[in-house]
Amino acid sequence: MCDTAKIELILKNLDEINEKLDKIIENNNHNHNHNNNDISEKEDDHGHTLDVMTLLTLPEHLRTTATALFELGTATADSVAEITKKERAVESNYLNQLVRMGHVKKQRLGRKVYFLVDDK
Amino acid sequence: MSRTIAIHSSKGGTGKTSLALNLAGSYVSSGKKVCLMDMDSKGPSLHSFFNVTPNNYFNEYLRGAISIHETLTNIDLDRSGQKGELYVAFSDPEIGAIREFSTMDRKWQTKILKRLINAKKDLEGLGIDIIILDTSPGVEFGSVNAVAVSDFVLVTVKPNKICIQSIEQVINGIYRMLGKECAIIENMCPESKDHYCSLSNTNLEVPILESILCRCDISTLVCKEIITLQRPEHPYSKSVFRIRDKLDSHLNLD
Numbered sequence A: 001m002c003d004t005a006k007i008e009l010i011l012k013n014l015d016e017i018n019e020k021l022d023k024i025i026e027n028n029n030h031n032h033n034h035n036n037n038d039i040s041e042k043e044d045d046h047g048h049t050l051d052v053m054t055l056l057t058l059p060e061h062l063r064t065t066a067t068a069l070f071e072l073g074t075a076t077a078d079s080v081a082e083i084t085k086k087e088r089a090v091e092s093n094y095l096n097q098l099v100r101m102g103h104v105k106k107q108r109l110g111r112k113v114y115f116l117v118d119d120k
Numbered sequence B: 001m002s003r004t005i006a007i008h009s010s011k012g013g014t015g016k017t018s019l020a021l022n023l024a025g026s027y028v029s030s031g032k033k034v035c036l037m038d039m040d041s042k043g044p045s046l047h048s049f050f051n052v053t054p055n056n057y058f059n060e061y062l063r064g065a066i067s068i069h070e071t072l073t074n075i076d077l078d079r080s081g082q083k084g085e086l087y088v089a090f091s092d093p094e095i096g097a098i099r100e101f102s103t104m105d106r107k108w109q110t111k112i113l114k115r116l117i118n119a120k121k122d123l124e125g126l127g128i129d130i131i132i133l134d135t136s137p138g139v140e141f142g143s144v145n146a147v148a149v150s151d152f153v154l155v156t157v158k159p160n161k162i163c164i165q166s167i168e169q170v171i172n173g174i175y176r177m178l179g180k181e182c183a184i185i186e187n188m189c190p191e192s193k194d195h196y197c198s199l200s201n202t203n204l205e206v207p208i209l210e211s212i213l214c215r216c217d218i219s220t221l222v223c224k225e226i227i228t229l230q231r232p233e234h235p236y237s238k239s240v241f242r243i244r245d246k247l248d249s250h251l252n253l254d
């Protein structure tokens, strides 16, 4: 096998691993929400908004993630990670945390998972 | 790449609008395409400085009804042969519009923030070099949204105890939290340094770009003209040009 083919195979495998990680995190979150009444991750008084004042109350790591998502509009964990210069898996985790808090919406489109700031 | 400067202050009447107008003028005179936006939808003021009726107010863009270029009014500066251009996005001064925008909920504010981010991208696409945001004083949605979309915050302060005490809060509680670079403009300073409490005596780790003197003729001239364009030799203009030049190095424009 030539080098480019190898690299492509590795990338494809990485992609699949990423997707599986996403699903694991998603399932985890489901269980987590069912079994655990973790108040800190429940929506606060403001309900499902991520306005600028709410942004200011988020811990720094989530604020950075949310700010990047605002800039991007609709984005995958990959593209958020590119802006924040953190690991994709880390960003995926933060984004899912923001989803649980009710600030961010998650959409699956084909094989990819997209996030966007909820304003509906 | 275009750059966005928000002009903000923790207290009212510190000279934001005057500086916004004249900083815009200073960039026009250096050949830039400038867009001045009235982000003070609760207390709009830019309309009173220009003798024009805009086709659309900026409010319509924020409502999602029109695109950003439809809100821009090209100001005829009567300066033949000069390259710079000035566009203004006016905020609707009608009391009905002010009431409407003062009572919008948080969901709406989230939408506004998204639209402001898009507006910035669109303005860059239209070839605008510098976007100047005139904001309302204090901590409220309109001004904090403006800060959030800016690349740099200029904070105007009057050299008195009340202004100076409240400035630390906005620097640490808003600008820093949003990761913004900022600098202070001391405005309306008495002639003699002995008689006022200058910010240079505090230990805020923020540069003071300029100390502008308090002069009665400034308030008269501000209402009539863009001083930096009409009277480049005036001390106020010279102060504003110095601010522009210092900003250029902060914004990597030179």
Ligand SMILES: Nc1ncnc2c1ncn2[C@@H]1O[C@H](COP(=O)(O)OP(=O)(O)OP(=O)(O)O)[C@@H](O)[C@H]1O
Pocket (backbone or CB within 6 Å): B009, B011, B012, B013, B014, B015, B016, B017, B018, B019, B040, B043, B135, B136, B137, B187, B188, B189, B212, B213, B214, B215, B216, B218, B219, B220, B222, B223
């Ligand atoms: N250096 C100065 N010397 C004297 N008068 C000044 C100076 N700078 C601004 N002014 C005057 O002070 C008044 C307030 O200025 P301006 O409207 O620009 O403040 P502002 O911060 O925009 O106010 P607001 O918070 O209400 O929006 C105006 O009448 C203006 O002409």
Ligand SMILES: [Mg+2]
Pocket (backbone or CB within 6 Å): B016, B017, B018, B040, B045, B134, B135
């Ligand atoms: Mg003003």
